[in-house]
Amino acid sequence: MIETRTGRDGRGAGPRTRPAPGNRAIDLAGAALIRTRDAALARIFSTWAYGQTLHGQMPDHMVLYPPELRPGRASAADALFQGRWFLPGGQVRAPGGSSPFAADPPSERWAEELHGFSWLRHFTTAHEANNGDAARQYAQKLVADWIATEGNWHPVAWRPQVIGRRLISWVANGALIIDGTELVYRSTLLRNMARQARHLARVAAIAPAGEPRITAAMGLAFSGLCLSEGHKRLTKGVQLLCRELDRQILADGGHVSRNPSAQLSILLDLLSLRDALTARNIEVPKPVRDAIDRMTPMLRFFRHGDGRLALFNGSTEGPEGAVDAALDRDDTKGKPFGFAPHSGYQRLAAGNVNLIADTGTAPPGAYSHEAHAGCLSFEMSVGRNRMIVNCGATKVLGPDWEAASRATAAHSTLVLNDTSSARMLKGKISRTLLGPRVMEGPVEVESRRNENEAGVWLDTGHDGYAGLFGLIHRRRLFLSATGEDLRGEDMLETAQARRRPKPWNPLYWHKVPEDPDFAIRFHIHPDARVSLAHDRSNVLVLLPNGDGWQFRARSGGGECEIDIEESVYLGSGDTTRRAEQIVVTGRVFRGEARVNWAWRRLSTRNAGHPKREDAEVPELPELEFPAGE
Numbered sequence: 280m281i282e283t284r285t286g287r288d289g290r291g292a293g294p295r296t297r298p299a300p301g302n303r304a305i306d307l308a309g310a311a312l313i314r315t316r317d318a319a320l321a322r323i324f325s326t327w328a329y330g331q332t333l334h335g336q337m338p339d340h341m342v343l344y345p346p347e348l349r350p351g352r353a354s355a356a357d358a359l360f361q362g363r364w365f366l367p368g369g370q371v372r373a374p375g376g377s378s379p380f381a382a383d384p385p386s387e388r389w390a391e392e393l394h395g396f397s398w399l400r401h402f403t404t405a406h407e408a409n410n411g412d413a414a415r416q417y418a419q420k421l422v423a424d425w426i427a428t429e430g431n432w433h434p435v436a437w438r439p440q441v442i443g444r445r446l447i448s449w450v451a452n453g454a455l456i457i458d459g460t461e462l463v464y465r466s467t468l469l470r471n472m473a474r475q476a477r478h479l480a481r482v483a484a485i486a487p488a489g490e491p492r493i494t495a496a497m498g499l500a501f502s503g504l505c506l507s508e509g510h511k512r513l514t515k516g517v518q519l520l521c522r523e524l525d526r527q528i529l530a531d532g533g534h535v536s537r538n539p540s541a542q543l544s545i546l547l548d549l550l551s552l553r554d555a556l557t558a559r560n561i562e563v564p565k566p567v568r569d570a571i572d573r574m575t576p577m578l579r580f581f582r583h584g585d586g587r588l589a590l591f592n593g594s595t596e597g598p599e600g601a602v603d604a605a606l607d608r609d610d611t612k613g614k615p616f617g618f619a620p621h622s623g624y625q626r627l628a629a630g631n632v633n634l635i636a637d638t639g640t641a642p643p644g645a646y647s648h649e650a651h652a653g654c655l656s657f658e659m660s661v662g663r664n665r666m667i668v669n670c671g672a673t674k675v676l677g678p679d680w681e682a683a684s685r686a687t688a689a690h691s692t693l694v695l696n697d698t699s700s701a702r703m704l705k706g707k708i709s710r711t712l713l714g715p716r717v718m719e720g721p722v723e724v725e726s727r728r729n730e731n732e733a734g735v736w737l738d739t740g741h742d743g744y745a746g747l748f749g750l751i752h753r754r755r756l757f758l759s760a761t762g763e764d765l766r767g768e769d770m771l772e773t774a775q776a777r778r779r780p781k782p783w784n785p786l787y788w789h790k791v792p793e794d795p796d797f798a799i800r801f802h803i804h805p806d807a808r809v810s811l812a813h814d815r816s817n818v819l820v821l822l823p824n825g826d827g828w829q830f831r832a833r834s835g836g837g838e839c840e841i842d843i844e845e846s847v848y849l850g851s852g853d854t855t856r857r858a859e860q861i862v863v864t865g866r867v868f869r870g871e872a873r874v875n876w877a878w879r880r881l882s883t884r885n886a887g888h889p890k891r892e893d894a895e896v897p898e899l900p901e902l903e904f905p906a907g908e
Contacts, residue, residue, distance in 0.1 A: 306644065306713060307708075307709060307712055307713065310712035310713050311712055314712060320482075321434055324432055324437065324478070325432045325434075330431055330432070333474040333477045333478055334474075335473065335477060335508075336473075336508045337466075337469065337470050337473060337508070338469045338470075338472070338473055338506040338507040338508045338509070339469070339507055340469070340507055341450065341453050341457060341469070341505050341506060341507070342504070342505055342506065342507055342559070343450075343504065343505050343555055343558060343559060344450060344451065344452075344453040344454050344505070345450055345451050345501065345504070345505065345551050345552070345554065345555035345558075346451065346551050346554055346555070347400050347403065347451035347452060347551070348547045348550060348551050348601070348604045348605065349397065349400050349547060349598060349601055349604075350400070350404070350598050350599060350600040350601055350604060351400035351401040351402070351403055351404030351405070352401055352404060352599075353401070353404050353405040353408045353409070355398070355401040356401035356402045356404065356405035356414055357405065359398060359401065359402075360413075360414075360417055361374075362374040362377070362379075364379045364382075364393065365675075365853065366389050366392040366393060366398065366675075367388055367389065367392050367674040367675055367852065367853065368384075368385065368386040368387070368388030368389030368390070368391070368392055368674055368675065369384070369385030369386050369388075369389040369675060370385065370389075370675070371383075371384070371385060371389070378421070378424040378428070379393060379421075380393070380394075380424055380425055380428050380429060381428070384435075387435060388674055390435045390436075391435060391438070391440075391441050394425070394429065394433070394435060394436035394441050394445060395441050395444035395445050395448065396422075396425075396444070396445045396448040396449060397444055397448050399418060399448050399449070399451075399452040399455065399456070400448070400451070400452060402414045402415070402417065402418040402452070402455060403418075403452050403454075403455045406418075406455060414455075415455055415456075415459075418452075418455050418456055419455075419456055419460060419464070422449070422456050422468065423464060423467075423468075426467060426468065426471050430471050430474075437475075437478065438486070439479055439482045439483050439485065439486035439491070439492075439495035440486045440487065440490075440491035440492070440494045440495050442475050442476075442478065442479045442495070442498055443479060443483070443486075443494040443495040443496070443497055443498025443499065444494055444498060445475070445498070446472065446475060446476060446479070446498040446499075446501055446502045447494075447497060447498050447501050447548065447551075449468075449472060450501050450502070450505040450506075451551065453505070456468070469506070472502065472506060473502075473506060473508065473509075475502075476498075476499065476502035476503070476506065476509060476512055477512075479495060479498060479499050479502065479512075480499055480512050480515055480516075482495075483495040483496055483498075483499050483516070483519055484519055488645040488646060489527065489535070489536055489541075489645065489646045489648075490527075490534070490536065490541045490544065490545060492519075492523050493520065493523050493524070493527065493545055493548075494548070495519075496516050496517075496519040496520035496523055497516070497520060497548045497549075497552065498516075499512055499515060499516030499519065500512075500513055500516030500517050500520055500552060501516070501552065501555070502516070503515070503516055504552075504555055504556065504559060504561075505555070513561075517564055517567075520552075520566075520567070521564055521566035521567065524566050524567070524570045525566060527646075528570050528573060528574060529621040529622055530573075530621045531573070531577060531619040531620060531621040531622050532573030532574045532575070532576055532577035532619075532622075533574075533577050533619055533621060533622025533624070534574075534622075535642055535643065535646045536592065536593075536642050536646045536647070536649065536650070537591065537592045537622055537623060537624075537639060537641075537642050537650065538591070538592045538593045538594050538649055538650075539578075539581040539588045539589055539590075539591060539592075539594040539597075540588060540593065540594040540595055540597060541593075541594075542574060542577060542578055542581065543578060543581075543588060543597050543601060543602060543605065545574070546571065546574045546575065546578055546605050547601065547604070547605055549567060549570060549571050549574070550571065550605060550608050552567065553567060553568070553571060554608075575605065575606065575608075575609045576615065576616060577619060577622065578602065578605055578606065579606060579609075579614075579615045580615045580616060580619060580624065580626055580635075581594075581624075581635065582602055582606075582615070583633060583635075583658070583660040583665055584631065584633055584660040584661065584662050584663045584664065584665075585660065585663045585664070585665060586602055586603055586663075587599070587602060588602060589635045589658050590658060590668060590669040590670070590671040590672070590849075590850055591624070591635075591637050591651065591653060591656075591658075591669065592637075592642075592649060592650045592651050592653070593649030593650065593651065593672045593685075594671075594672065595671060595672060595849075595850060595851060595852035596671075596850045596851060596852075615628070617728070617730075617735075618726075618728055622639060623637065623638050623639015623640065623724065624636065624637060624638060624639060625638050625726055625728060625737055625739075627735045627737060627756065627758045628758075628762075629734060629735065629758050629759060629760055629761060629762035630760075630761050630762025630763065631661060631662045631762060632659065632660070632661055632758065632762035632763075632765070633659070633660050634657055634658070634659045634756070634758060634765070635657060635658050635659075636655065636656070636657035636737065636739070636756070637653050637654055637655065637656050637657070637690075638654075638655065638724055638726040638737075638739050639654070639724055640654070640720065640721050640722065640723075640724050640741075641701055641717040641720045641721070642717070644713070644716045644717070645716070647716045647717040648714045648715055648716050649672065649685075650685075650701075650716075650717050651669075651672070651684070651685045651686075651689070651690065651701075652685060652686055652687040652690070652699035652700050652701035652702070652703075652717075652720060652743075653669060653687065653689075653690035653692060654687075654692070654700050654701065654720070654721050654724060654741045654743055655692045655693070655724075655739055655740075655741055655752060655754045656669055656687075656690035656691045656692035657691055657692070657756070658691065659765070659878075661762075661822060661826055661828075661880075662824060662826075663824075664804070664806065664807070664822045664823055664824055664826070665804040665806070665807075666803065666804060666807055666820060666822060666828065667691050667801050667802065667803065667804075668691065668802050668803070668804050668848065668850070668858075669689060669690045669691055669802060670684055670689035670690070670802055670846065670847055670848060670849055671684060671848060671849035671850040671851075671852070672684050672685075672849060672852065673849045673852055673853070673855070674852065675852070675853045676855070680849075681715075682703070682715075684849055685699075685703060686699045687699040687700050687701070688798075688800065689802075690800070690802070691800055691801050691802050692754070692799070692800065693752055693754070693769045693771075693797055693798070693799045693800075694797065694798045694799075694800060695744050695748060695750065695752070695771065695795055695796075695797050695867075696748065696795035696796060696797070697796075697798070698744070698747065698748075700720060700721060700741065700743030700744060700752070701717050701719065701720025701721065701743055702717070702718050702719045702720065703715050703716070703717055703718060704716055704717075704718045719746070720743050721741040721742055721743035722742055723741070723742050724739070724740070724741045724742075725738075725739060725740050725741075726738070726739045727739075732760060733759065733760060734757055734758050734759040734760045734764075735756075735757070735758050736755070736756070736757050737755065737756040737757075738753075738755050739753065739754050739755070739756075740752060740753040740754070742774065744771075745774040748795060749773060749774045749870070750771045750772065750773065750774060750867065750870070751771070751772050751773075751774050752769070752770070752771055753768075753769070753770040753771075753772065754767065754768070754769050754770075755767065755768040755770075762880075763879065763880040764877070764878075764879055764880070765877065765878040765879075766875070766876070766877045766878075767875070767876050767877070768835075768873065768874070768875050768876075769799050769873070769874050769876070770871070770872065770873045770874075771797065771867055771871060771872040771873075772870070772871050773870040773871065794866055794867045794868060794869075795866070795867055796864065796865070796866050796867075797864070797865055797866070797867060797872060798862050798863065798864045799832075799862070799863040799864075799874060799876070800860050800861070800862055801830070801860060801861040801862075802846050802848075802858065802860045803820060803846070803858060803859050803860060803861065804848065804858065805848045805856040805857060805858040805859075806822075806823050807820050807821060807822050807823070808820070808821040809821075809843055809859045809861070811841070811842070811843050815840065815841055815842070816831065816841070817829055817830060817831040817841070818830040818831075818841060818843065818861050819881075826880060827880070827881040828878050828879065828880055828881065829878070829879050829881050830861055830876065830877070830878050831876065831877055831879075832863045832874055832875065832876035832877075833874070833875055833876075834865055834872075834873065834874050834875075835873035835874065835875060839863055839864065839865040839874050840863070840864050840865070841861065841862070841863055842861075842862050842864070843859055843860070843861060843862070844859070844860050844862050845857070845858075845859060845860075846858040846859055846860040863876065
């Protein structure tokens with residue numbers, strides 16, 4: 280039996296301590312100082328005098344083109360060629376061959392993606408697929424346009440993390456944008472890359488905390504590795520990278536943000552850097568090797584049966600083929616482990632069923648800008664088919680959609696009184712200074728796991744509703760050894776001596792109901808078909824491969840109802856798909872509530888809805904959690 284108790288820092292078992300609020304005066308004061316510093320530096324960096332300090336030895340060639348591990352799509356290149364710049368953060372049309380750099384960006388996120396040039400890989404793929412020069416010529420034109428318009432200074436394009444991503448993209452796609460070009464263009468490009476790299480060497484360490492700082496360090500290291508005069512920058516970039524890996528990569532290999540997409544992105548860059556260092560006969564630093572060795576099994580942990588990522592804490596499914604591209608470089612080819620105590624996740628696997636559950640607290644404030652209020656939510660895939668999902672995340676559809684996707688209701692878990700278990704910063708000044716970080720949420724999340732020949736039991740709980748409602752949410756799961764039977768129990772119980780409701784808290788000036796309603800949501804992947812029995816006693820879910828799964832539920836002491844409601848699926852990150860969700864509703868009675876539910880595989884092909892006489896819900900046995908040894 281394995282038991283973990285996770286605190287706010289997400290680093291596994293430890294003392295039960297209450298985290299500091301996300302909007303403390305000291306945090307706001309520090310953020311104000313940083314903003315003032317950045318504004319002052321921006322004024323300096325934009326001057327002619329500062330630009331002169333970026334002159335230096337000019338690289339005469341690019342030593343190495345490191346591997347581009349992020350898969351490209353020729354169709355995406357075609358859309359960009361036609362002026363449809365659909366990037367995270369929005370979309371812009373630049374028809375008639377006009378430069379996208381002259382367009383008004385719909386958001387800062389879109390501008391960062393545009394100036395980061397990670398989309399160059401699509402043109403490389405199109406060039407290799409069509410064996411023509413149109414993609415190459417257009418990519419070179421875009422690089423030349425950027426140098427002409429933003430090559431000296433731009434408040435977004437010259438942010439450290441944006442420079443880092445751009446340098447990584449330019450060297451990884453160097454064969455596309457450099458080979459076979461005229462001397463003047465090539466010299467201008469290499470000179471400009473050296474200017475960017477010199478500036479990055481001065482500012483990489485003050486990039487925003489988290490993945491952006493790793494990207495800045497990575498870009499600095501690649502510039503030193505791939506440009507002929509950059510050996511000093513390589514040393515500095517690797518030193519900063521190793522320091523950030525020590526800070527951000529947890530002992531179980533997860534990223535401190537708890538975002539599987541960040542896990543994939545950082546690992547792809549690390550693998551590319553490792554391969555490039557090896558190609559140059561340069562020893563790979565031990566912190567880089569150790570980070571890869573820890574992060575690769577964790578990436579496998581997050582992979583569903585379809586080969587793509589689980590949707591937790593701002594993650595999307597990831598680019599098609601990207602997870603496989605990373606795992607193909609893992610010589611061990613090991614199986615996913617069962618639990619990640621430092622990252623705060625559990626994985627249950629049996630037969631061809633994989634279930635991944637969020638059993639952790641929110642990341643530290645500076646790393647929580649994309650964290651979701653999805654504590655105790657889970658996703659489940661059957662073979663290559665996703666069945667139970669979270670809604671996912673989007674950075675394309677605007678702030679309202681982004682906020683909705685972070686709410687507890689967008690996750691497959693219990694929602695109390697239509698209130699999220701974690702709250703994000705909303706104050707205008709606080710949000711401007713600190714960003715949309717998590718302000719308040721579960722302080723203590725417990726999980727207890729037991730495995731034997733019958734299957735896997737998981738007993739979890741969080742106190743995210745204790746401060747407002749005085750209630751603890753507990754969720755118990757059992758997955759049979761065959762993978763054909765998943766049983767669960769959701770309970771609400773009085774917090775007792777833990778966190779009491781605080782009606783004087785200014786966040787909760789509205790009246791808190793004594794017996795609030797609750798809803799247990801199971802979001803179903805849009806590829807599955809969902810049908811509710813006529814007597815509303817059970818639900819059938821039919822997967823694309825013909826497998827049928829029956830869902831049923833009963834309340835332990837009160838009334839509960841099963842219904843089907845509309846949902847939305849944002850797994851790709853840039854499009855919405857209509858979906859459905861199973862919703863079990865009820866009401867807390869005298870400070871407690873309990874619902875037992877079960878998923879059972881009906882058949883492997885062409886399952887039909889149970890006949891009317893079989894529709895009565897059989898008794899669901901209470902989950903008996905095995906005693907520890």
